[in-house]
Amino acid sequence: MRFDIITIFPGFFASVFEYGIVKRAQAAGLVEIHLHDLRRWTSDRHRTVDDRPFGGGDGMVLKPEPIFAAVEELTGAGRRTDLPARTRVVLLSPQGKPLTQALAAELAASANRLVVICGRYEGVDERVAEALATDEVSIGDYVLSGGEPAAVVLVDAVVRLLPGALGSATSAAHESFAAGVLDCPHYTRPAEFRGLRVPEVLVSGHHARVAAWRRKEALRKTWRNRPDLLERAPLSDEDRRLLEEIRREEQSA
Template structure:
């Protein structure tokens, strides 16, 4: 996969792209990550990328020309690279994602969808907003990471890139890690324990030391359901629950109603 980020502050991505999982993924050739300063495409002597909004109002608005030109340059370079390679498949159009507080809330399901793409371009804005023609005629998606406002789209783009990249085959050392993460199954993840088996009098649940894989799997499912029910019950409305799951949730509810400890 190739991911290009259009930003006014490409230096913000240096540490993120070259460290930890993302750095290793690039070293393996699994993903290509590029930060591009769209000010380089301003096309005017002052390299300005914003202007006052028509109709008046506070703040500055990002102009369409630099961003359109930057995206078109990215597409042109990708086509040239493909032409020089031995691949014969035509270049598929990228997903062009506008990081924006007005966008669709980013979720694990969206990350899984984007992980199937070959090329993603992220646009990170600043100032008051974007010229509306960028939304109308250039982008394919608008994404938000939550109902709050940040200085720019760089940090949200980093969040999405990290979430998507770790789903690509070969990125994680253990391929099962992404499968069992919180939200991947629709539930929050079950508790984890490691050595020592007893620490300051606090013991690891006996079942995890039993070596009985079926019982461990059953315990983990129950604990994932419990944690989701306690912390994010809204998620249960969107999870396919088995009869065993429903019975366990009914037990949890009964224990709460009767004031019994939920164990």
């Protein structure tokens, strides 16, 4: 998978991809990350990338010409309809579709090239969303100052889903959202810390009981923190029974 990140602040990414799974994925040749300074595609003396909004109002808007030129040079296509197969152009925007695990998995599975456009100021001239971007993506319902932190989130979420990126020790299949619910709680040594003990079952060595406990606690965590997920999660009859049990336990706690 090749990422091309278009930004007015390439220095922002100086070391951010040099850690953990993303670093290893690059070293293993699974991923290439290329940073591009948007100002490279300007033609005036001041290397202008922004201008005042039509219709008036506060702030500045990123101009369309350098962004279209950048994507055109990088992909050979100046319109989303002309992009090569398996190439996606992602415009980061709080107005975009939410970045979910499902979207990250879809991008990891279906694309081999992601061009990522980072906005700034009041945002990006809408013609980029209308004619150039294949996807307009938001990392959450809040407004950042720029698309750069969102690009880091997107790259990380996609890279860890590429086959081979996590290695055999870990699997994305058990992580939060993969099966529609949150992950279960995790504990490590010491078994007792400042009077806080890890659940007894986890040190029992009884694999079936550990698995049952994990499922129930994953459901409990989801019920407590993200009940909205339970409305769409594929739940078995046993899960529903466990949820009833959890409700009773939580009400009497």
